[in-house]
Structure formats: C-alpha cells, structure tokens
Amino acid sequence: ADPIVIKFSHVVAIDTPKGKAADKFKELAERYTNNAVKVEVYPNSQLYKDKEELEALQLGAVQMLAPSLAKFGPLGVKEFEAFDIPYILPDKTVLRKVTNGPVGRKLLDKLESKGIKGLAYWDNGFKIMSANKPLVKVADFQGLKMRIQSSKVLDAQMRALGALPQVMAFSEVYQALQTGVVDGTENPPSNMFTQKMHEVQKHATVSNHGYLGYAVIVNKAFWDGLPGEVRTNLEKAMAESTAYANMIAEEENVKALEGIKASGKTQIHVQTAEEAAEWKKALQPVREEMAGRVGKDLIEAFEAEAK
Amino acid sequence: MKFLDHLEEWLIATLMAAATLVIFAAVMHRYASGVSFLFPITRHIHMAWAQELCIYMFVWMAKFGAAYGVRTGIHVGVDVLINRLSPSNRSKFILFGLCAGALFTGIVGTLGAEFVWKIGHTDQVSADMEIPMWWVYMAIPCGSYLMCFRFLQVAVNFIRTGSLPTHDHAHVAGMEEEEGQDINWFQMQDGLHPKDVAHNEGAGTKGSGNQNGEKH
Amino acid sequence: MNAAIIFGLLLTLMLTGMPISISLGLTVLTFLFTMTHVPIEAVALKLFTGIEKFEIMAIPFFILAGNFLTHGGVARRMINFATAMVGHWHGGLGLAGVVACALFAAVSGSSPATVVAIGSILLPAMVKQGFPNRFGAGVITTSGALGILIPPSIVMVMYSVSTNTSVGQLFMAGVVPGLMLATLLGVTTWYRAWKFGYPRMPKATFGERLKALKESIWGLLLIVIVIGGIYSGIFTPTEAAAMSAVYAFIIAVFVYKDMTLKQVPQVLLSSANMSAMLLYIITNAVLFSFLMTSENIPQSMAAWIQGHNLAPWVFLLVVNVLLLMAGNFMEPSSIVLIMAPILFPVAVSLGIDPVHFGILIVVNMEVGMCHPPVGLNLYVASGITKMGITELTVAVAPWLLTMLGFLMLVTYIPAISLWLPTALGMR
Ligand code: NA
Ligand code: NA
Numbered sequence: 001a002d003p004i005v006i007k008f009s010h011v012v013a014i015d016t017p018k019g020k021a022a023d024k025f026k027e028l029a030e031r032y033t034n035n036a037v038k039v040e041v042y043p044n045s046q047l048y049k050d051k052e053e054l055e056a057l058q059l060g061a062v063q064m065l066a067p068s069l070a071k072f073g074p075l076g077v078k079e080f081e082a083f084d085i086p087y088i089l090p091d092k093t094v095l096r097k098v099t100n101g102p103v104g105r106k107l108l109d110k111l112e113s114k115g116i117k118g119l120a121y122w123d124n125g126f127k128i129m130s131a132n133k134p135l136v137k138v139a140d141f142q143g144l145k146m147r148i149q150s151s152k153v154l155d156a157q158m159r160a161l162g163a164l165p166q167v168m169a170f171s172e173v174y175q176a177l178q179t180g181v182v183d184g185t186e187n188p189p190s191n192m193f194t195q196k197m198h199e200v201q202k203h204a205t206v207s208n209h210g211y212l213g214y215a216v217i218v219n220k221a222f223w224d225g226l227p228g229e230v231r232t233n234l235e236k237a238m239a240e241s242t243a244y245a246n247m248i249a250e251e252e253n254v255k256a257l258e259g260i261k262a263s264g265k266t267q268i269h270v271q272t273a274e275e276a277a278e279w280k281k282a283l284q285p286v287r288e289e290m291a292g293r294v295g296k297d298l299i300e301a302f303e304a305e306a307k
Numbered sequence: 308m309k310f311l312d313h314l315e316e317w318l319i320a321t322l323m324a325a326a327t328l329v330i331f332a333a334v335m336h337r338y339a340s341g342v343s344f345l346f347p348i349t350r351h352i353h354m355a356w357a358q359e360l361c362i363y364m365f366v367w368m369a370k371f372g373a374a375y376g377v378r379t380g381i382h383v384g385v386d387v388l389i390n391r392l393s394p395s396n397r398s399k400f401i402l403f404g405l406c407a408g409a410l411f412t413g414i415v416g417t418l419g420a421e422f423v424w425k426i427g428h429t430d431q432v433s434a435d436m437e438i439p440m441w442w443v444y445m446a447i448p449c450g451s452y453l454m455c456f457r458f459l460q461v462a463v464n465f466i467r468t469g470s471l472p473t474h475d476h477a478h479v480a481g482m483e484e485e486e487g488q489d490i491n492w493f494q495m496q497d498g499l500h501p502k503d504v505a506h507n508e509g510a511g512t513k514g515s516g517n518q519n520g521e522k523h
Numbered sequence: 524m525n526a527a528i529i530f531g532l533l534l535t536l537m538l539t540g541m542p543i544s545i546s547l548g549l550t551v552l553t554f555l556f557t558m559t560h561v562p563i564e565a566v567a568l569k570l571f572t573g574i575e576k577f578e579i580m581a582i583p584f585f586i587l588a589g590n591f592l593t594h595g596g597v598a599r600r601m602i603n604f605a606t607a608m609v610g611h612w613h614g615g616l617g618l619a620g621v622v623a624c625a626l627f628a629a630v631s632g633s634s635p636a637t638v639v640a641i642g643s644i645l646l647p648a649m650v651k652q653g654f655p656n657r658f659g660a661g662v663i664t665t666s667g668a669l670g671i672l673i674p675p676s677i678v679m680v681m682y683s684v685s686t687n688t689s690v691g692q693l694f695m696a697g698v699v700p701g702l703m704l705a706t707l708l709g710v711t712t713w714y715r716a717w718k719f720g721y722p723r724m725p726k727a728t729f730g731e732r733l734k735a736l737k738e739s740i741w742g743l744l745l746i747v748i749v750i751g752g753i754y755s756g757i758f759t760p761t762e763a764a765a766m767s768a769v770y771a772f773i774i775a776v777f778v779y780k781d782m783t784l785k786q787v788p789q790v791l792l793s794s795a796n797m798s799a800m801l802l803y804i805i806t807n808a809v810l811f812s813f814l815m816t817s818e819n820i821p822q823s824m825a826a827w828i829q830g831h832n833l834a835p836w837v838f839l840l841v842v843n844v845l846l847l848m849a850g851n852f853m854e855p856s857s858i859v860l861i862m863a864p865i866l867f868p869v870a871v872s873l874g875i876d877p878v879h880f881g882i883l884i885v886v887n888m889e890v891g892m893c894h895p896p897v898g899l900n901l902y903v904a905s906g907i908t909k910m911g912i913t914e915l916t917v918a919v920a921p922w923l924l925t926m927l928g929f930l931m932l933v934t935y936i937p938a939i940s941l942w943l944p945t946a947l948g949m950r
Contacts, residue, residue, distance in 0.1 A: 045687070046816050051434075052572040055426075062567035114429065144382030146339065150434045155355060164340050167355045167435065172759060175691055179756015181337075211590070221710065286485075319799065320791040323587060326580070330765035334758065358577050365580050365798075366571060369806070372799020373544075381800045382542035385852045387896045389540040404541030414572060422567035447570055497585045499854055499897060501540045 003038040004230065006218075007054055008064040011045045017190065017252050018066055018214060021122060021245030025216075028237035033230055039064075048183050060113045066214040068121055070151045077110050084153035086209045086283040087276075088302050091140045095123075095211060097305045103298075108215065117220040119238050122245040124188050125253040126208035130266065131184030137277055138162065138282040147185040149174055152293065154186075157210070161279075169196075177201060188212050188250070193256035198266040206221040206257070206270045209279060210283045216242070225273050315375050315453070322368035326361045333357035359435040363443055370450025376456035377408065380472040383499035391466045398469065401501045402462060409458035412451045421448030470505035526820045528556060533811075533861075543857045545801075547807035551814050554787075561817055562947045566810065573809035576804050577761050578690055581680050582805075584764030585632035585800035588745075589640075590794045591771035592630060596781035597742035600642035600735075601626045604743075607735040610724035613714030617662045618723075621712055624666035625705040628673040630767065632680075634892050636669030638806050638903045646907050654720050656908055657918030658715070664904040664915070665922035666708050668889035673701030673853065675749050675764065677801070678713050678855050678885055685812060685863040686804065688877045690760040691753055695944040698750070698877045700886065703939065711925045741774045754947060801856055808860035825872040828863040835873045839934050842866055844885060850891020854899055858891070859884060882940040886930050893923055 008026065010017050026039035032131075042048075048056045054075055056062045072080035082088065089095045098104050099121035108118025129135050131144055141161040147168045148154040154181065158165035164184050170191075176182045178200040192198055216238065223231065260266050271279075287299055333354045340349040376382050389400045421502040465471060530551060536546035536827040555563055605622035612618055623641050632636055641665040649659040674694035674715065683690040715721075727735070736743075749767050752758040758766055775782040782790075815821055828838065845866075849858045863884060870880045892900040895912050905915050933939055 040819075042816070047813065049572065049576075051575060052568055055431075055568050056565055058429075059562050059564045059568065061562050061568075073430050074434045074440075076432070078312065143340070145337065150355070155353075164349070165355065167358065171687075171689070175689070175756060176759070178948070179754070181756045181759070316792055319795040323583065323795045323798075324601075327584065327587065327768050328767050330580075330762060332586075334762050334766060338757075353950045362575055362577060364798070365802070366574055368583070368795055369574060369799045369802035372795045373803040376728055376796055376800045376803070379796055379843050381804070382544060383800070383854055383857070384540050384542045384546075385537045386540045390539050400539050404539055404545070407536070407539075407541050407549060408545045411545050411552065414552060415567070418563060418567040419727045421568065422564055425564070429837055444571055445568075467549055478925055482649050499899075 004062045006039045009047045009062045014043045025241040032233040061216040066216045106129040117223045119216045120242040123249040124212040127186045127210040130204040132202045133201045135205045144183040147182040157173040189256035190252040198260040322364045326364040356435045367446045370446040374454035386394045405462040412455040416451035471503035544807040547811045575807040577827045581761040582763040587794040588768040588771045589631040589636045591775045593640045596779045601737035604735040604739040607727040607732045611726035614712045615723040617712045621666045621709045628669040632675040632677040634670035636900045639668035661918040673752040681859045682881045686867045696940045812864035821868040825868045846887040854890035879940045
C-alpha cells in the first residue's frame, strides 16, 4: 500500500535545532512504522510562510508543524502568550514542570477546538538581551529601540523597561542592528550566534528573562484518522525527537554563548541575582497588564509551578 | 454602473495614498523616538500596527485594482502567436481568453467565499491589529467576483463592437507635445496584449496596428 | 511526468493570449482538481497570503514614486545636468542621455519608466540637433534598461520575493554592474558618434554646470534617500520606497510645481492600476510555485542535475539561453516569477551565490526588454520616435551587442556583483 504521507513544514533552516529535530522525527517515524508513514520535511518556508502555516494546517493542506508558541494568539488561543511573560519561567526545572505537566497539557488541549492536536513542546531556549551599550540596570533601556517579534506581551515588556519596541521580521534583524534601525534585541544565544548578530552588538546580558519555544502540532482530523498502531509508533518517535530537540537546543545555546564570547565582539554580562530582582520588579506590571489577555488563573498556575 | 466604476477607482486610489501615508508616519515616528526630548511623547504612540495595516490595504488595493485592470485592459499576456491570426480566428481566441478569465475569477471568488465562511467561524484575528481575519480575507471573494464581472462585461462589449479596452494610439502618438506624460507602458501595443478586431483588421498590414505593432 | 503536464498546460494556455496571471491560475486549478491531494482551500489562502509580505509592498511604492517623478519635471532637470557635464564630448546629447538614464534609474524602479521619462524629452531634442532618429532611439532604449539594474529595482524585489534573497543585498549588488553597463553603453555611444561625426554641444561653463546641478539637486537627493537610506539602515527597502513616493510627491507638487494637486488622484489611480496588475501576476505565480514545490519538482530537478555532475558554468549558460528565449515572448516580472523559483534551488545546489544569480537574471531581463518580438523598452521607444519595430531593432543592435557582452561578464565574474555588498559588510 502507499505510505501515509505527513508533510511537515517549518520556517527555519535545516541546520537549526528545530530543523534537525524535524529530520530526526522523519527518520524515527519512518523506522518505527516500517515505512508505513512517509514524512516529507519542507524547511525554510518552502511550502508555507510563518503567517499562513497554521491556516494551512487547519485546512489539512499540511499535516505537521512546529510554530513558535506566540503564533497561537492570533488563532484565538491567547493563553499561549503566557510563555512570553518575562521571568514567568525562572529556570529549566520549572519549564519542564510546565511543558511536561498538566499546565502544558491543558494548553495544548485548548487547540483541539481549532482542529489542532498538540503533540509536544520543543525548546528554542531562554533569551538574552543585547544592545550596543551595557544592559545592567533597567534605566539602561531608556529610549532604546528594541526589536521584538510581533507580540502584545513582548511589546508590554519592552515598554515596561522604558524601551520602544519595534516589530520586525527575524530575517531583517541583522541589517537593522548593523545600521542602527534598531538598537538592540532579545534572542536565545543560538539565534543570536547563527544570525551573526553578535557581530553588530557590543553588549549582551544573560538574563534568561524570557523563553522561546515551539509546539509540535498536527491536524486533528488527520491524527485521529490514523490507525491506532501507527499513532502509537508516531507518539514514540515524537517523544524521542522531543528529547533530542531539547538536548541539541541546549547544546547549541551553550556552544553559541561560548562562540559569542570567543569572537570578542560582544561583551557578555551574566546578570546577578540583585540585578534580576530590579528587572523583575520593573516587569511585574506586565503580569497584571496581561492577566486580562492570557487569564489570571493561568498566570497563577505558572507561578504555582515555580514555587 | 458609473457609480460602481467610480467607487472602484476611488477605493484603489485612496488605498494607495493611505498606505503610503501610514508607512511615512511609522518611519517618522521611529525617528522622532530617536530624539530624546520627543521620546516621552512618542513612546505613548503605538505604531506596531502600521506594517500590517499597510499590507492589508495593499492586498485590498491589489484585488480591486486587478478588477479595474480588466476594465482598462492592462493585464499582460503572450500574444506573439494570436496577433498573427486572421481577425475572425483571433476574436475566437480573445473570447476564449476572456471567458477563461471569468471562469478562473469566478471559481476563485467562490473558493474565497467558502474560505471566508470557514474563517468566520473561528476566532482568528490578525497578529497586530487583532481585527477578525475574515474581514481581511473578504478581499478575495469581493475582488474576484468583481473581476469576474469585469471579464464578462469586456467579453459582451467585444462581441458587440469588436473592440477591447486597451491603450489608445493617439495618446502615445501625441507624446512629444507635452513632456513627462503619464504613459502607461503596459497598455501600449506591445506584443503583450491581443490586438482587437475593431481597430486591427488585417494580420499586421493594414489598420492602425502598424504604427506601434510589429512588422513581420 | 507531472512536471511535463504542468508546463505543457501553462504554455498552451499562455499561447492563447489570455493574461499570464490567468493562465498561471488556471493551470494550478486544473492540476489541483484532477491530480493532487492538496486541498483546494489552500488556493484561497495562498491567493491572499501570496502577497502578504512587507517586502512586496515596495513595488507599488516604487511605481508611485516613479509616476510622480515622470510627471514632475525631475527627468528634465536631470537631463540638463547630464548635458552640462558630458554634452561637449563626442555624442553630446546621446552621451547625456546615457548619463541621464543612469541618474533616473537610480530613483526609478522600472525600465520602461526610465525610457519614457528621459526619452520623451531627449529624443525630440536630439532630432532637432541633427542626430539621426535611430541613433537616439538606440541609446535610450538600451540605457533605459538600467532602470532595473541600478537600484531601486522592481524586478529585484520580485526575485527576492520568489527566492527569499535579501532585497537590500540585491540592491547594493546592482550598483557596480549598473555603473559598469552605463559606462559600456556610454563608450558605445561615444564611439559611434565619433565614427559618424555626430554633433557635440559647446562646453558648459562652471557656472552653467553649477546652475544645472542646483536645479536638479532635489531629484538627485532622492538617490541619496533611496540608496543611502537603505545602506545606512535608516530605512528598510520598503520604507525607502514609501519615503521616496512621499518625497517625489512633494518635489513634483510643491518644489518644482510641475504638477498640480488636481493631477494627484490620476497619478494614484494609474499607479494603482499598474501595481495591481503586477501584484496579480505575483499572486498567481506564488500559487504556481507553491504547486511546483508541493509536487517536489524544483527539488528533483536539483537532484537530477547534481546527479549528472553538471558544471556550474554549463548550467549558467543554459540559464542565460533559457531566459533570453523567454524574453522573446514574456515581460520581465512574469519571467522572474515563473522561472526563478524553479532555477534557484538548482543554482544553490551548484554553489552559485543567490545574489550573483539574481543580478544575472536582472541583466538577462534588461536584454529581453530591448529586442523583439516582445520588449517593453522597444515599444515605448517606438511610441516616442514613431519608428517601426523592425527599424528600431536595427537601430538598437550595436548597444544590444554591448549588453550581451556585458551579460557574459556578469555571468562568469561573480565579483562584479558581489564585491560591493561584501565590502559594505552586508554579507
Ligand atoms: Na532603478
Ligand atoms: Na524581448
């Protein structure tokens, strides 16, 4: 019989952690199902762009995606924006508690009414702040134009710090930083390093103030229509790919941070607990401001995992 | 009918101007923010929606402008072959092309309408302005149906009079009298548009076609 | 097999003379309804999202700016400036035409616009001065083609859209080839004028030059806004396009006063008309290339070529021949939008630089605009000079040969395209 085809579309290069993990899933899925499933990976927005891939998935034009969590807001599930709230995930332990626990599961379940089944969370990493001046105190942000990806939470975060947020496509950031269209940005180290942003930023602060992650999702009707055995094998492949994805994401971030240091082009400052406390205090109003959007209960659920 | 024509023209010209002004304002805002004494004012003005609004205005402009383009005969094709045919054969191809246009835009309009209907039943909103996506996507059915109507209109007119809404030669010929004219080069006799029957009787030897048309 | 059906259908539909956008769309629909599992709703989605990209919005902005400039007396003042600078050399006004075209190309994104803007003023003046009609037509038709090589360029935006290459890099990569081609066309003009003893102008005094510069400065400043703005990062390419539209409006209406406010709606409408036509081709071409990708056609072509160890130089030669052939019956934006997504993955797999490949395609498009049966520049020039296309083709020949020689240079010396963006640290 013809194999079941899963078109897995993503918007990043094949050598990024997400790209590698997608290829890993392809390998494992095909092996575990004895080639009853064929996974076709379309990297680099070849098939669908950032803005349209979710609609394409809902229409069944593509079966699997791994969009960044911020993309679910426009879909009508604003709760996912909780992941963008600064310092809500203080470290990796809490992050895992959320993504592997009931809070994360409940969030993914909210996608089902949109015809989407959430399978797993894949890390990109914790973010660092960068600019051409040291970012130690909150006052250092005053008047800086900071690039963000389109997000109401990140917009509020930058404003709370006294900066002016600028929404800009990821692909434009390097040139915008080089030429001063924007002064700084926030990124996990691996994004900063692979996009060579360290060449055009003099300072970076390892603040881990925010988290960037993806959710691997499938078209629900397609998933529910799969033979039970195939689904079990795919779930197994997904669990292993997830572990792999998170492992290489962390590896890449560590390597990237070393690479940035070694380049000598960007001064790395590691935030002290005292400095973090000042940032947190300034950013606290973001939680209240966003409670109306993402839900007070959810923010509290996140906070409970952090205790 | 005149009303519809004017509405169409007014809409696309306005969208064009508005989109330009929006981006102009956004850039000005960004630069004003770089000036320290203006920053306290500019920081309260949110311009994050500017790009999105500009894109949506241009998409609407493009969909309705494409319909207007049928009426002005601007859409380019490959006409090296059919312009060599006799007028009666050529008019068959021209009619076929117009009907194909009506068919395609009709289908797309219907697909678009279904699509809008589906999106209308979700809570999808745009990323920055957070307006319902089905409003935005309405451009597809509205623009495509209008375009379909324009194709049919041009086809009926072609059957009746044998003429197509293209360029007018006098306009181009009079160029030297006034410098810097607004000539729409996609609307010239340029091998990208079929020669109609009313003004181009022979296959290139007679008629006004030889002024700018090919000589074989 | 599928590839053959798709292309066969597209070609057949195109040859019936229907709009290219419609033939692209109908090909996709036929294929979707009969041969694949891609759900049909994806079409409706792509029809919207195909042009939902900020980079693409540079196209209407540049068209609008160009229309304000053609109306606004900017071209006339640039010609005066160019004449004051080089009019006394062999070829006089002809040489000034090349320079004026290059200057106007630096503010306009389109080639026919450049031919109209410079040609409609300069050609009658050349005839009055005793140049043969065909000499002037040859100069302007070919120099006008600089419009898409010297930034800004609508064709480069289209290439960037279909291949995800940076517009900023492409723009910068066009500067050196643009100046080089302008020089080569100028040398050709000079040589022919010298050979046939065409009239020269009296040498302008320093005062006259200064006066011409002063008068044209507002137009010349736009070059700084566009190219300087993009390079220094004050604007993204799309923002630069919007700013130049606003700027062109202001100088046309308020500074030079060659245009009244009453004429503005007409300019807006005709710009919208042309932009919408191009955006409609883009929409359907995006749909078409989505279908191709979905059917894995470019990927398997790339794999096939890699499997046969085709040397890059052979591939580039094939690309040139293919594009020059396409230039016989299509206009540039359609060619780029249909061919680039197919050729690009192959080029990348052979290690050819995306920016270099883009410039190569643009130069090909320039050549295509200057020869029959389809050549927008040629038809525009024919409209201005009232010369027949055949006569005009003969007139254009010497400059066209120069362009073909230049195409070979650009094809096989990547440094011509890549040196500047690399030196500016953009890559
Ligand atoms: Na140009
Ligand atoms: Na041609």
